[in-house]
Amino acid sequence: MCGICGWVDFQRDLTREQSVIDAMCETMACRGPDDGGTWVRPHAGLGHRRLAIIDLPGGTQPMELDTPDGPVALVYSGEAYNFTELRDELRRRGHRFDTDSDTEVVLHGYLEWGASVAEKLNGMYAFAVWDSRVEQLLLVRDRMGIKPLYYYPTDNGVLFGSEPKAILANPLAEKVVDADGLREMFAMTKSPGHAVWSGMREVEPGTVVTLDRNGLREHTYWKLEAVEHTDDQETSVSHVRELLDDIVSRQLISDVPRCLLLSGGLDSSAITALSARQLAEQNEQVRSFAVDFLGQSENFVPDPMRETPDGPYVQDVAKHVDTRHQDIVLDPKTLADPSVRRAAVRSRDIPLGMGDMDNSLYLLFKAIREHSTVALSGESADEVFGGYKWFFDQQVRESNTFPWLAIAQQQHMSGSGVLDPSLASTLDLPGYVAAEYDKAVGQMPVLDGESAFERKMREICYLHLTRFVRMLLDRKDRMSMAVGLEVRVPFCDHRLVEYVFNAPWSLKTFDGREKSLLRKATADTLPKSVTDRVKSPYPSTQDPGYAAELQKQVKQLISDDDPALSLLDRQWIRDSVDTPAERVDTSTRNVFERALDMSVWFDLYNPTIKV
Incomplete structure (x- = not known):
């Protein structure tokens, strides 16, 4: 995995700025606890922090290759799951390798194919190449946006980093959030390229950003396309299974301990079961982990989002596929610990108010890291296969907005109420939101002859794959890398995404339920309880003790007249903070979470707000 950063300036001598580049690199230490290094030349400086996964002794970065016309240097984050095939091809083309790392394959691939190397890769990656032969920087991001990459144009070049904090460590970057940044922070739309911080941009998924003395340019090398799906049901199910078997096999490759994230839902259970089968052939037992809350299974109350607790289903899968399983059980005080919130907000660089779902994910990953360095996740299957309940809600289907916002409005959980x-x-x-929705729909690929209903369902799938999933992937990456854990997402393999995106909705739901293709393709590996289970999102604690802890902390914010309250509805918060904890509903709790996250953010970053 790793963290990368850098600075290109065509006027300044960056060899005199080593301390600044070191400071940028140091912010990435949590992403790469195993090693770190910088590479500095007059107009380019690269920084890297390494989490060693493949070729532990040989993958040191920044990595440089000398050419007759000058050196080419690379900093790389992620995994190329097809690096062995690419290395073989490059060897046939005359390239020689000194390591067994995928990093060296990507660097040689750049020498052979230039920016087109991105089109050759299967994996999750974000990397930067400085080519001194032409004084050019390339910033490249994977197709689905699994790995983050940000940049900040300056008068004479650019700053870049895996996370905004690396860029903000440079004095040239101002810690300013303007009106559009606040809109993005509170609207939950994930506008492509938007980084919240004023002047900063996010390299869009499937995109190459090029910088030379003529300026910045962007090139999209991959995007979703609409093509006719001609396979019948049986063939489609079979092909999905073939793809999943190949994807899991590739993503299990690791030179360090690996494990599975298991929630007891169809998605994570399928990946766990397929992994268990493949590892059993190597006489290896799969290890799995799940997050749970003290007393959750015994005291669970169904709500509109979650009909069942995860615990019993997790145990069914662990027993069925014979995993070495461990539950990470959290109590309210641990979950509400201010130090945990501080770590979560720092990892995300902005206060999104996800509260216990961020905190618990951070604590889960922290506990896993004591045993494993790589974890496979079922993340993104709902976006790929159509798994959320709101895909089937007629009112949501007819709404002219982002589906997840339509359902939030139904449940009176709109983010604007806290302002x-x-x-x-x-x-x-x-x-x-309306403008962003129109923009997103205007970019959607269209298939000639598609019915109005199929086109609407394509739209809903497209919005999830290009907007919603990116919020989840960013959350997953930040929380895992905050503790030096690499989390892989098999369902984001672009081959699978492309194939299922073009399957008609009738085929995605051929058994009258959500995720029909996935359920049928993996049913032979799973217990019936899981294949019959209704979709349940990532868990959230129901313990009123957690709400009580939040109330204590929010009361302190009010007492201190915390600067974060300047952006929020102070009176509403004051009126709500004394509500008995057992009567604090989800919407009110979310406001408390947002206020506490905002307070931590102001303390950590001291942002300038310009509205």
Whole structure:
């Protein structure tokens, strides 16, 4: 995995800026606890922090290759799951390798194919290449946006990093959030390329950003396309299974201990079961982990989002496929610990108010890291196969907005309710969301002859694959890398995404349920309880003790007149903070979470707000 950063400046001598580049690199230490290094030349400086996964002794970075016309240097984060095939091809073309790492394959691939090397890769990656032969920087991001990469144009070049904090460590980058940044932070739309921080951009998935003395340019090398799906049901199911077997096999490759994230849902259970089968052939027992909350299974109360607790299903899968399983059980005080919140907010660089779902994910990953360095996740299957309940909600289908926002409005959980009324009026979040929705739909690929219903369902799938999933992938990456854990996401393999995206909705739901293709393709590996289970999202604690802990902390914010409250509806918070903990509903708790996250963010980053 790893963290990367860098600075290119065509006017400044960066050999005199070593301390600044070191400071940028140091912010990535959590992403790469095993090693670190920098490579500095007059107009380019690269930094790297390494989490060693493949070829532990040989993958040191920054990696440089000398050519007759000057050196080419690379900093790389992620995994190329097809690096062995690419290495064989490059050897046939005359390249010689000194290591067994995928990093060296990518660097030689650049020498052979230039920026087109991105089109050759299967995996999750973000990397930067400085080519001194032409004084050019390439920033490259994987197709689905699994690995993050940000950049900040300057007067004479650019700053870049795996996370905004690396860029913000450079004095040239101002810690400013303007009106559009606040809109993005509160609207939950994930506008492509938007980084919240003013002046900063996110390299879009499937994109190459090029910088030379003529300026910045962007090139999209991959995007979803609409093509006719001609396979019948049986063939489609068979092909999905073939793809999954190949994907899991590739993503199990590791020179360090690996494990599975298991929630007891169809997605994670399928990946766990397929992994268990493949590892059994190597006489290896799969290890699995799940997050749970103290007393959750015994005291669980169904709600509109979650009909069942995860615990019993996790145990069914662990027994059925014979995993070495461990539950990470969290109590309210641990979950609400301010130090945990601080770590979670720092990892994300912005306060998104996900609260216990961020905190528990961070704690889960932290516990896993004591045993494993690589974990496989079922993340993104709902977006790929159509698994969320709101895909089947007629009111959501007919709404002209992002589906996840439509369902939030139904459940009175809109993010705009937490804002100071005057600020809410200025930001006009409904107008911002409407404009972003129109922009997203306008970019959707269309298949000639598709019915109005199929086109609408394609739209819903497209919005999830290009907007919603990116929020989840970013969350997963930040929380895992905050503790030096690499989390792989098999369902984001672009071959699978392309294939299932073009399957008609009738085929995605041929058994009258969600994720029909996935369920049928993996049913032979799973217990019936899991294949029959109704979709349940990532768990959230129901313990009123957690709400009580939040209330104590929010009361302290009010007492201290915390600066974070300047953006929020102070009066609403004051009126709600004394509600008995057992009567604090999800919407109110979310407001408390947002206030506490905002307070930590202001303390960590001291941002300048310009509205």
